[in-house]
Amino acid sequence: MKRREFVLSNAAFLLQARTIKDNLIIRSDSPADFETPVQLLDKGWITSNDAHYVRSHLSVPNVELNNWNLTVEGEVNRPLKLTMRDIRGFQEVTRTVTLECSGNGRAFADPPVAGLQWEKGAVGTARWTGIPLRDVLMKAQVQPNAKHVILNGADMPIRAVPDFVRSIPIEKAMHPDTILAYRMNGAALPVLHGFPLRLIVPGWEAAASTKWIVNIQISEAEASGFFMQTAYRIPNRPIAPGTLVDPKDTIPYTALSVKSIFTSPLDGAMVPMGSSIQLRGFAWAGEADITQVDVSTDAGSTWNIAVLDNDKARYTWRRFRYLWKPPAAKSFVVMSRATDSQGRTQPMVASWNPSGYLYNVADKIQINVKG
């Protein structure tokens, strides 16, 4: 085990947080909620640690590795108390995963809804290294009545603010791709991303991927509390925009839907007549694979198949590209629409829900061609 990487001083943590903050769109300073500008997403298939979006619900905890433990308890035969050295003793795995915040695109909800007004960039792809959660659960000997795994981080609320505690079903927890990660793109997990240990639940909306994990509770029931029973839930049937929905008519939001965004050119870009331009972006579909991305340069009347880059992994986005020579000097409405291996295609009209989750309407940008 390489211990040195974990002896980052407080000053180093602050510097790291400052670099991340300077690159991103600050939706909220505290709690730390930072969005990646699409220009930075455009830089590559992997989002760098300094550019990956950040979502937190409470203030960022400053964890000291010396007194850090992961406890595993509840419906198990052998409760555990693990140190980082113990964690490093399990079989190491790396998974490349696209994480997306369930509220990504909330800023476009019509009528507007309350919450962080994420535009397009609460999404990113990183290589996460750690150990399968399953191996820890097996060591603790989960009892047959266990149905949910409840995760709690070191982040703590003040006053009557509810703690950020969520759960995932035991099937997803036991999936070999669900991991407890201590590295991000090869480096020690940045504090804003959950140092020293976070969950990665691939393909699911990222609120499932609890950061700063200190406790795992195996349970017969889902986590109780605001962040499981009220937040991160979607209506169990389509509703008219602007309608309120009783929490009992909602279900937890789990696997991501199919979605695509343009990362270049930018909305409103000015390009010269006569040259070809590459329209490009990313498409992702949670637990499903992207099978096709179509691009329209005439506001959705006709569609052309975009080329997909070869970079791919089980739970990641695909980059799409379409080379286009504008036929006239005027403004064009350019759209992208992704289809996945489950047969889902992005809708042309946004569906609405009271929390602004799963916004995945076909993306649309305007390009102004100058003669």
Place this chain on the structure above:
Amino acid sequence: MSKVDLAIFWLTCAFSNMAFGQVPPAGIAQKMQATCTQVCHGASLIAQQRLDVAGWTREVNKMVGWGAEIAGSDREELIRYLAGQFNNTRPRPSSSHAAPDGKARDVFQTSCLGCHDAMPIARLKTDRAGWARTVERMVNWGAHIPSGRKEELIEYLLTSFAQ
């Protein structure tokens, strides 16, 4: 509450006090600070919303439920203020929008287009001192300018959105 939380909590309040001291009418600043930031978030979370009276009522009630203290009559005044200021007539964010060329374009896009689009910025015809004052006011609302790039941004605003 740990010492760290306590420190962050007071810092947030101090920050919000400063932020709200600038803009809302007297009295409301304190009420807004008391209600919305006691449960620990900064002004930007408020500045980016576009809600009607019903929406703001739900949000304020949520904050009160989470421990913010505000008297019933003050609550109504606060909600009226918020719904009057931060409603659906506000321009939407547009941080993934193209912007004029210039050295500080990246700062402009990430720091200035996250709460509202460029419309109010293009409308404001002012000199360097005017831009400096506007940038300061936006920082108080929660805009973050990367370390050491404020002057560059002011220069960019001045040249891109000239008088």
